[in-house]
Amino acid sequence: MPVSFESDYIAGAHPEIIRRLSETNLETLPGYGTDPYCARAKEKILRACGLEHGDVEFLTGGTQANSVIISTMLADYEGVIAAKTGHISAHEAGAIEYSGHEVLELPQENGRILPDTLRRYLSGFFADENHEHMVFPGMVYLSWPTEYGTLYTKAELEEISGICREYGILLFVDGARLGYGLMSKSADLTLPDFARLCDVFYIGGTKVGALCGEAVVFPRGSKPKHFLTSVKKRGALLAKGRLLGIQFDTLFTDSLYFRISGYAIDMAERMKAMFLAHGLELYLDSPTNQQFVILDDRQMEAMRDRVVFSFWERTEDSRTVVRFATSWSTTEEDLAELEKVLAGLD
Amino acid sequence: MPVSFESDYIAGAHPEIIRRLSETNLETLPGYGTDPYCARAKEKILRACGLEHGDVEFLTGGTQANSVIISTMLADYEGVIAAKTGHISAHEAGAIEYSGHEVLELPQENGRILPDTLRRYLSGFFADENHEHMVFPGMVYLSWPTEYGTLYTKAELEEISGICREYGILLFVDGARLGYGLMSKSADLTLPDFARLCDVFYIGGTKVGALCGEAVVFPRGSKPKHFLTSVKKRGALLAKGRLLGIQFDTLFTDSLYFRISGYAIDMAERMKAMFLAHGLELYLDSPTNQQFVILDDRQMEAMRDRVVFSFWERTEDSRTVVRFATSWSTTEEDLAELEKVLAGLD
């Protein structure tokens, strides 16, 4: 079997999570997220965010979280701004539109919306005499890390947050891979920063060691009224909410979330060094667990049967951008095997 | 701690499921339901349904399954017929309406739509000269067992299926508790019967031993085109589809699904006998794992701190209907404790 770097969700859950699910399995608990594990997980997350006043809610996956959050927080006449490469723009099969709201796509750079681009868009929108016939921007959606593994700096996020507040619109950060951003060597943003600068964000579980689950943080009372009812209305309420509560309780015990994210970053750095050592061209300089490499057809052919990675896009000169991802489940053996394959390319 | 009969989802998963999740945890598998466990589970389910040509898809929970199925199978101008007490009518926070379709509520008897009621409604609809200004009935939704634990007989389901085919509308059975129906002493319907009579139905996991998950069966090519895309659009696609595949593979190995359902039925029968022995009044005669009892205020008071059950509704003479549910996790000790409490009521 080939070694796989296909994604950060190729294995089950971190073994500690499986252990805790097993240990608590026979306990009698109330449903729909009202159990003590959910309560404890929420508390730990709020504490990690430095939030005295705030709410945490668990949802099952990223597209679901994006759709529930955006559609419950926007006004009827509003849409959500996102990079053209944002997950909600391209890869969620129209989940936001399904909720009746438009994704307002902005140009991007390596997956990021530049603050200037945002400012120009917003000032242009309100200057347009016909803007009442257009979808109002009601929220900015960023992913951190982005779909290209890149990060916004603290200065940039502060600038974007400032623009949002100036225009009275919400800032939402999709943190499906938040752990990998937080533990990146390049990152200067922390959980309390997100809690301070955003109106809502989530801490991804599915791609960071859980079987499923995203923890949505609503700082300072931003949680929509009767949120549970809106979640149920969208088919997103788990009967056995314990499944999410126990996982996040485990991830936020003894810093497990940060430890496994840090481990994946280390593995990614070593992988990147290997790519460079073997003369492969990076598509961009990603400081997180996703690494993008440009391969020519010969290289593709040579690796195909021995390593699994993800197709990303074709370049204009007929080469292929592919993605390699690490996670808690990446092993020394995986890297060693990759090294062998890369050596064969030389 | 009081003993709990609050619902059939108060415990985690059947231990065999936890064991399999643990065993397979480190395997590298592709996402979104394309792994071999999903494939194997689908095969086993099709075989159990006696279907040579059919599809199975996994979803996470009951409300989600109802909403995805109904909204992808109805035409724009159609709604879904359901009993006024049907889960989609009352207890799903408007999930069907969220998808843009009306639930057309019919009168019921102990949770069931009588075939005559259905026939009268349909013939009345098409006889109404203004029916083009009304929502067309496009599907009949039944739950089996119903929300009151009752069952349709084979003759009744055949009659209803015949009416649906006569009018060219779909028949959908919500089987969130299907196992408890199939193993009921009163049932004369089998999985192959459902596969033969329905256009779609699901085999509930969440309430029958799984952590989460419902297996939707589409007999004879009834699965909507590009279903995966529609599932994703509704935020219902799990990245780690293995979570559902492994659970259903386990439930359909060595008849586990039927064995644990049968066990819960045995426990429910014994519980029912205990209620009658202690002179409690049954609200209706349920042949499945949910038992409905009418309590007066004194009895409510006496039991409150020692047994957990679900509030159902108030009767006109100011008594209370409550529900007791059994499942695979109900123990001998639970029943013994209930017996003690009931003895105290005499």
Add this chain to the structure above:
Amino acid sequence: MPVSFESDYIAGAHPEIIRRLSETNLETLPGYGTDPYCARAKEKILRACGLEHGDVEFLTGGTQANSVIISTMLADYEGVIAAKTGHISAHEAGAIEYSGHEVLELPQENGRILPDTLRRYLSGFFADENHEHMVFPGMVYLSWPTEYGTLYTKAELEEISGICREYGILLFVDGARLGYGLMSKSADLTLPDFARLCDVFYIGGTKVGALCGEAVVFPRGSKPKHFLTSVKKRGALLAKGRLLGIQFDTLFTDSLYFRISGYAIDMAERMKAMFLAHGLELYLDSPTNQQFVILDDRQMEAMRDRVVFSFWERTEDSRTVVRFATSWSTTEEDLAELEKVLAGLD
């Protein structure tokens, strides 16, 4: 050609409206309801409602008005309460559900929701321990006159309005035939009463002399923010808003709206007297422009080719309820012709 009482929209517009459309036709006016005729009509309507602070917006038809109003004023987790016979419940092809909201149907009496029924429903809803899993009631929808031509008294509307305010939900009156109610001999409600007791209501034009158009009144700042954008989003914004403004300006000049409504009421009263004189059985005692008569098959047969009326429903004893409607366009000749037909039935 048979004489027609089929509905109150069988003719074009009141001739005065046609005259004004013609007179103003070549004027250059801005679009989307920003012209002076719209402004003037709004002013006159606010004055007629005794509102110093309020808004008026024009929409094209009744189903559209209901859907726009309800979907822009409800919260995500809310539905709208209506009589089972309410227009939005039965005859709008699921327009409210299309907007993602449920119509919560209550039992009715001759088209009316009794205040006690409403109170019992609301107190029951909030007493239900599971109500967070259900659609919250967010608005009461009444039609006045109802679909059966009946009226609520001022005492009843005050009671209903009081209940709504007690529970913090909105009161919306569908006044597609408001004029016929206001001019009914039995009515004790006035436009200022509606403005005082409702959160939103509309003054119907389509059925009261206009080619199309409903004037929605939002008292005391209840108009949703950026309403124009929400109207456009629903495809309900007319480019030539003048079409609605000129019509309502005309209807509210020299009390035309009230005069033509009163005329239709007079004709309806004479018609009703004719039915009784000829021994026909009224289905109910309607004080407005719609009269409901029960015909046996012989009577149906005898009238069929000479008078046009609307089929309403079959009675249990196999007779037919039919509706006769008057309007500004009903003539003396029409009544004389009807008299001849009725005489022939004796």
Add this chain to the structure above:
Amino acid sequence: MPVSFESDYIAGAHPEIIRRLSETNLETLPGYGTDPYCARAKEKILRACGLEHGDVEFLTGGTQANSVIISTMLADYEGVIAAKTGHISAHEAGAIEYSGHEVLELPQENGRILPDTLRRYLSGFFADENHEHMVFPGMVYLSWPTEYGTLYTKAELEEISGICREYGILLFVDGARLGYGLMSKSADLTLPDFARLCDVFYIGGTKVGALCGEAVVFPRGSKPKHFLTSVKKRGALLAKGRLLGIQFDTLFTDSLYFRISGYAIDMAERMKAMFLAHGLELYLDSPTNQQFVILDDRQMEAMRDRVVFSFWERTEDSRTVVRFATSWSTTEEDLAELEKVLAGLD
């Protein structure tokens, strides 16, 4: 009062339409588009399109038509392709997204999608290994003339139609200003061409002489089943359908539609010649009734109080693109007045 070229809907209806509305006003007619005027108009339109087998349905306005057509013809998993400048992309307040479908925006040139752009997009979509996680393209939306007054040639439309058929997706042409295209000196497309190449298109009334109304043409059985019910569900069904039927019957009698469109084109050509004669810079070369001119601030200032036109956009060098539109209501006096103003700019 300044002379206005603000839009093609600044006047009421063509006087012939007003005359016919007036003449037929007292006729008793059935509702909802079942009257003989609708029937006659449909027949005339089908004949003008050279369609033996086809359907015509009337809707009230352009955004409504776009939203009804697109949402009833797309499958659940599909979106609609449009130019980034297409009306549905930018200026309809999210009406398509309200129906749950995404607008897939393509780059454009003067408002037009180049066939190559379309082909590249479609082949790229299906080549993408992840396309099942994305919105499927189900329809191409073109406007003809475009929002910039430009036209596709017959060769281009044939190519686009061919691509659509190759990929099995629908072709829809928004003809809000179809008349101005058809009568343009540059046009080589006719109504029968549209009927042959499109799956659906509409003939705009609102902007071509009607008070309101668009005639949607469904060639060869492409009309969605139970379309009336779907139209009602969207609040788009007029009770007095005669209002639309009489208007289109008039427009398609004695070629009125073509005559007034041709008149507007003549006026636009003369206006364009005046702009060029006075040295104004055209933003692009429009062959239809909308002319786009680039003005500097001095010119804007000088014209502001004497001519009404529409703001379009700012150029990068801080000048302003504005639009002048002609229609049937543009007079010799209007052009003479414009000439005076332009002379003053020299």
